[in-house]
Amino acid sequence: MRPEVLIDWFDEHGRDLPWRKPECTGWGVLVSEIMLQQTPVARVQPIWEEWLKRWPVPSALAAESQGEVVRAWGKLGYPRRALRLHAAAAEIAAKHGDVVPSDVDTLLALPGIGAYTARAIVAFAYGKRAPVVDTNVRRVVARAVHGAGDAGPPSNTRDMADVEKFLPAQDAPAAKFSAALMELGALICTAKSQRCADCPLYAECAWQKAGRPAYAGPAKVVQKFAGTDRQVRGLLLDVLRGTDGPVEQAKLDLVWHDAGQRSRCLDSLLVDGLLEQTRDGLFALPGEH
Numbered sequence: 001m002r003p004e005v006l007i008d009w010f011d012e013h014g015r016d017l018p019w020r021k022p023e024c025t026g027w028g029v030l031v032s033e034i035m036l037q038q039t040p041v042a043r044v045q046p047i048w049e050e051w052l053k054r055w056p057v058p059s060a061l062a063a064e065s066q067g068e069v070v071r072a073w074g075k076l077g078y079p080r081r082a083l084r085l086h087a088a089a090a091e092i093a094a095k096h097g098d099v100v101p102s103d104v105d106t107l108l109a110l111p112g113i114g115a116y117t118a119r120a121i122v123a124f125a126y127g128k129r130a131p132v133v134d135t136n137v138r139r140v141v142a143r144a145v146h147g148a149g150d151a152g153p154p155s156n157t158r159d160m161a162d163v164e165k166f167l168p169a170q171d172a173p174a175a176k177f178s179a180a181l182m183e184l185g186a187l188i189c190t191a192k193s194q195r196c197a198d199c200p201l202y203a204e205c206a207w208q209k210a211g212r213p214a215y216a217g218p219a220k221v222v223q224k225f226a227g228t229d230r231q232v233r234g235l236l237l238d239v240l241r242g243t244d245g246p247v248e249q250a251k252l253d254l255v256w257h258d259a260g261q262r263s264r265c266l267d268s269l270l271v272d273g274l275l276e277q278t279r280d281g282l283f284a285l286p287g288e289h
Helices: 002-015 027-035 041-054 058-062 066-073 078-095 104-108 115-126 135-144 157-162 170-189 229-243 249-253 259-271
Strands: none
Touching: 002 170, 027 041, 027 078, 027 115, 027 249, 041 066, 058 078, 066 078, 066 229, 115 157, 115 170, 135 157, 135 170, 229 249, 229 259, 249 259
């Protein structure tokens, strides 16, 4: 894999996303990376823009109530990410002068920041050399380098070592290569309906040379939504997002027919800190009673 080929392709075809603009701060990149976890760009961008306008620095978000942060998260899904982002903002404001750290180890010490997110911030916010590996990157490497139809089960150590081999030595090209590799997986080398004829790596792709064999690894779990606890949790949260204060359980009972599942989901929201119960038995978003 030749980095310069991918970088040239990215310069011409990379999407014009607001968190990629030179003026975007480390905070803007951090917020984007948390929001983009398991959520498509099209859904993230308008919410990201609203958040950065409302909370342009970590201390602004940290000063907000948890309940309002959960409300502003809207329909992005996996709302615990909102609470983790709020906690990270508080620590950045208190311990790092309101500036997102620029080294991996310090970032990893923040609440809710894992191996991928730390390296993504280092590369995309600060233009440093770091192997950034997400699902898209793993798929591109599996095909282009290993000739497999898709990546197998993830391994941070192995996957980062795979990418490290191709990273340019200098910071700026390495950071752009990381973005390009990810973009290729998002736009061209997709899980289904891949656009191989448009791929800059077509001539050297090991998967193409092998005849594009089907993926032969462990079966992947397809996530459903309809009827799951995730859906019910979202419906319960929607009730609270649409109110300014606590509500009675009877109002929550209207959102789902299965009382056992509804009760289980309500309990899980309380355990996760996404809802709180008042002394008189009402339910509210955290900090709003």
